[in-house]
């Protein structure tokens with residue numbers, strides 16, 4: 001089955017294949033690549049035939065030219081965005097996973113904290129972005145905070161689901177072997193949770209990119225979001241597209257890195273679908 | 280009692296390995312209390328294969344959990360060997376209806392988890408794990424992951440895991456209940472072979488009359504809820520047991536006797 005594996009988080013529940021080399025993965029997405037090429041050709045031809053002005057819709061070839069010409073600046077600005085994404089994501093994992101462990105093991109946390117985390121999701125985090133800027137200024141900090149806010153939820157929820165997935169029998173078995181809580185966690189609960197946790201991580205990578213860009217829109221003087229804003233205010237649509245391409249590339253690399261990590265760390269299971277994919 | 284059931288030269292002890300006396304278990308629930316077990320008295324001898332036979336919901340699993348110490352009784356005492364059971368008893372091997380294999384471990388690694396948790400020496404444990412897998416014809420599947428194995432193979436791995444630490448007591452809760460008839464026959468034979476090689480008491484739960492007769496030295500018949508010991512029947516069939524014994528008149532007499540008991544209990548109702 002040729003499924004567009006690496007494009008959207010909702011396509012994650014497919015492909016019962018173990019241990020994919022990067023080459024195999026590429027081989028499987030190639031039909032998608034052909035589709036993209038076809039769309040680009042239609043776009044190029046459409047723009048040329050209708051003589052659409054560049055400030056309305058630039059052709060792919062113009063975008064490519066701009067991308068190459070502006071590449072050194074794009075690269076420099078990308079480092080800020082990538083740093084925000086990575087630091088925010090790592091912070092989210094470092095806070096989210098232990099919190100999930102707490103919710104799994106403590107009845108109190110399960111009843112006092114977990115419902116709050118879930119209901120907090122009704123607050124649109126993008127709306128909090130200006131507030132973060134007001135509190136933390138124009139530096140990198142508010143961007144990281146927003147990335148954490150966006151990635152935190154899928155990581156916590158999916159980790160909790162995974163950690164609670166150990167069957168009663170499995171836990172009975174552990175106890176009958178004389179396992180202490182430490183052993184039960186490391187040898188039973190955590191490995192059992194890994195597929196769910198990775199589903200959460202993968203969804204979080206998508207959210208992290210969104211979070212960083214939105215945060216840069218709201219208030220920044222660096223990063224790809226800033227490039228888009230500046231280019232937009234001078235009606236340089238082509239440059240905006242160049243930045244969008246860059247963002248997509250970053251997002252894709254990040255997501256594929258996570259898929260690869262999943263295949264290495266959780267080779268026994270094909271991807272499970274994540275909870276909280278309703279964005 | 281039939282001495283053929285024991286390895287030659289090892290006389291069966293008359294001492295009770297498991298002594299269950301006056302045990303009751305009540306679950307407190309939102310819709311009132313559930314009396315799962317009532318006044319259970321049962322002695323099981325060392326090295327004996329005992330089946331607990333009864334309709335679904337009569338408290339068989341509960342009784343097994345009480346013996347394992349994973350659940351505590353509401354009343355009564357359970358003694359296993361020298362110990363009165365108060366908390367989890369780690370001197371047992373347990374097999375559930377679900378194989379509960381760890382999906383991220385190979386067959387061999389699944390068996391070895393028992394040794395890792397108990398912090399036994401891994402070298403000799405691995406030797407024994409391999410030997411156990413060989414005894415159930417899984418020598419070529421040591422490195423297979425659970426999802427690459429059939430239900431019967433998975434359950435055999437789970438039995439090997441339960442036996443790795445040479446437990447004096449093996450607790451099995453409908454271990455073959457999820458398997459097809461042919462696989463079930465094979466696993467019954469595998470289990471009997473393992474029992475002959477590993478000196479242990481087996482506490483075996485089933486709701487299959489023929490399975491109970493085929494495997495056991497004694498069959499404990501339980502009544503529907505609240506579970507009580509209705510009857511205990513000695514199965515005086517020679518060992519080693521062979522599949523064709525199920526066609527013997529003696530085997531069928533036991534089947535008839537047990538079926539009559541369940542009819543008397545209202546478990547079976549036949550219309551004319």
Ligand SMILES: Nc1ncnc2c1ncn2[C@@H]1O[C@H](COP(=O)(O)OP(=O)(O)O)[C@@H](O)[C@H]1O
Nearest residue numbers: 306308313315334335336337338339340341342
């Ligand atoms: N943890 C529990 N909480 C409440 N009721 C339970 C629990 N475990 C078992 N029961 C009840 O106890 C009775 C006996 O259950 P069980 O021992 O599982 O029966 P069996 O294994 O013979 O089918 C059933 O009515 C069941 O609903």
Ligand SMILES: [Mg+2]
Nearest residue numbers: 339340341452
């Ligand atoms: Mg049961």
